[in-house]
Amino acid sequence: MIGVFDSGVGGLTAVSAFDRLLPQCDIVYFGDTARVPYGTKSKAVIEKYAFQDCRFMLSEGVKAILAACGTVSSNCLDELKEALEVPVTGVVEPAAKKAYETAARSNRTIAVLGTSATVRSGAYEREIRKYGDGTEIISIACPLFVSLVENGRVGADDEIANIAVREYLAPIIPISPSAVILGCTHYPLLSEVIAKYLPESALINASEEAVRSLCSLVGEDDSVCGRSGARRFYVSDDPEGFAESGRAFLGHDISDRVNYVNIEEF
Amino acid sequence: MIGVFDSGVGGLTAVSAFDRLLPQCDIVYFGDTARVPYGTKSKAVIEKYAFQDCRFMLSEGVKAILAACGTVSSNCLDELKEALEVPVTGVVEPAAKKAYETAARSNRTIAVLGTSATVRSGAYEREIRKYGDGTEIISIACPLFVSLVENGRVGADDEIANIAVREYLAPIIPISPSAVILGCTHYPLLSEVIAKYLPESALINASEEAVRSLCSLVGEDDSVCGRSGARRFYVSDDPEGFAESGRAFLGHDISDRVNYVNIEEF
Numbered sequence: 001m002i003g004v005f006d007s008g009v010g011g012l013t014a015v016s017a018f019d020r021l022l023p024q025c026d027i028v029y030f031g032d033t034a035r036v037p038y039g040t041k042s043k044a045v046i047e048k049y050a051f052q053d054c055r056f057m058l059s060e061g062v063k064a065i066l067a068a069c070g071t072v073s074s075n076c077l078d079e080l081k082e083a084l085e086v087p088v089t090g091v092v093e094p095a096a097k098k099a100y101e102t103a104a105r106s107n108r109t110i111a112v113l114g115t116s117a118t119v120r121s122g123a124y125e126r127e128i129r130k131y132g133d134g135t136e137i138i139s140i141a142c143p144l145f146v147s148l149v150e151n152g153r154v155g156a157d158d159e160i161a162n163i164a165v166r167e168y169l170a171p172i173i174p175i176s177p178s179a180v181i182l183g184c185t186h187y188p189l190l191s192e193v194i195a196k197y198l199p200e201s202a203l204i205n206a207s208e209e210a211v212r213s214l215c216s217l218v219g220e221d222d223s224v225c226g227r228s229g230a231r232r233f234y235v236s237d238d239p240e241g242f243a244e245s246g247r248a249f250l251g252h253d254i255s256d257r258v259n260y261v262n263i264e265e266f
Numbered sequence: 267m268i269g270v271f272d273s274g275v276g277g278l279t280a281v282s283a284f285d286r287l288l289p290q291c292d293i294v295y296f297g298d299t300a301r302v303p304y305g306t307k308s309k310a311v312i313e314k315y316a317f318q319d320c321r322f323m324l325s326e327g328v329k330a331i332l333a334a335c336g337t338v339s340s341n342c343l344d345e346l347k348e349a350l351e352v353p354v355t356g357v358v359e360p361a362a363k364k365a366y367e368t369a370a371r372s373n374r375t376i377a378v379l380g381t382s383a384t385v386r387s388g389a390y391e392r393e394i395r396k397y398g399d400g401t402e403i404i405s406i407a408c409p410l411f412v413s414l415v416e417n418g419r420v421g422a423d424d425e426i427a428n429i430a431v432r433e434y435l436a437p438i439i440p441i442s443p444s445a446v447i448l449g450c451t452h453y454p455l456l457s458e459v460i461a462k463y464l465p466e467s468a469l470i471n472a473s474e475e476a477v478r479s480l481c482s483l484v485g486e487d488d489s490v491c492g493r494s495g496a497r498r499f500y501v502s503d504d505p506e507g508f509a510e511s512g513r514a515f516l517g518h519d520i521s522d523r524v525n526y527v528n529i530e531e532f
Contacts, residue, residue: 034307035301036306045503
């Protein structure tokens, strides 16, 4: 059984990737909907919350963890890896690798879009630099994107979404980077709008790359992944609201499988 | 000493009103910046957080409390009033009264702008109805406004702010209500943009009306208010970030008076 967690509903983009890539895997998902968003919080608070989230999933018996949260992955993944007894994968390393490979075949320019905390951490840049120099990396904090996604403002013709995307992306639209990392789990839902302004760039879905990476690590091991294809969802606030958003992310109803958990007890 | 609390920085609009109306009053402010926003959370979670916030301020010795948070005021003020041993004022009743009086002198139409939780609660409508029928009340949830304010998107010429305001206010722009309640403590910072589209309407700052109401209740009583004009600020996340935003709300530097508190211990 694999644990997938995020500050809210965004990490469901990773569950959606599991549905496509490893549907038989058993998944426990935790969304910290009472304390969302993490992206505006300090490193100390992000780390504290991430450990609580992981302790809860371990109590449910997960054998590997996917931090499907750009903010956690870029602020405290090493701390989680060191302290926890199961393998932990984040969304930064796999997306950084994919972006480097994509850029190496083209104009060697990579853009990283993320929350303020993700951009401030510099985690994507550090990870990309490990593969070598010679790429230009431009990081852009897009603090309004999470609100837009959570309010359903993601349509290709949505006026506010278009202005926000055009404005945040203004520094990179003339450059048209080879690869654009969607470094927050919410951002793939804005892909259609982003692609309008960057039609030549490869948009890299960090959740999907992370799931691919985890699958190559433990995907063959039934004792880690399980094989009944079960999906259980836990949230720290109203299960109903989560189930409603879940439909937009997963394309099907999960309302009979969402439960509340008091995360502060962990 | 009076305790003022909010989910984040928004309640500083109330502190700013104290600075104008009762500057000699001693104030302890708590901003729950680690768990902001409240407006998207369930009633149960909002109530739990509000009680923790109040218990902290009581431990600091406050003699009266202002819930400078539209979401708390509209979801669990009665519970706080009943359980706590000091007077508790919210932002709903005073603004509702002011709106009713203003509307009665004009076209008898009131608009309420608030977070999703505030609008869902129906608290402003209930409170206005207590003064009598004969007013038309239109409530509009403006879920993007808090993000806009927290990202500094409040200028009269800000393109995103203008579109968001024009869109949310579309149902009331042709009506031009007598009174428009800014039912979330963040919203007064958007006054300039809102006024562009509703030039004939009286914009009612709920924080300011609440401070007026509290002053008329305890403003003469030094044993409740204190008289040294002290201002102490506590937050559940990074004090630095709060101090930075604080300058925009208060117009002066407070960085030497902001401290961290672990709110989950209360």
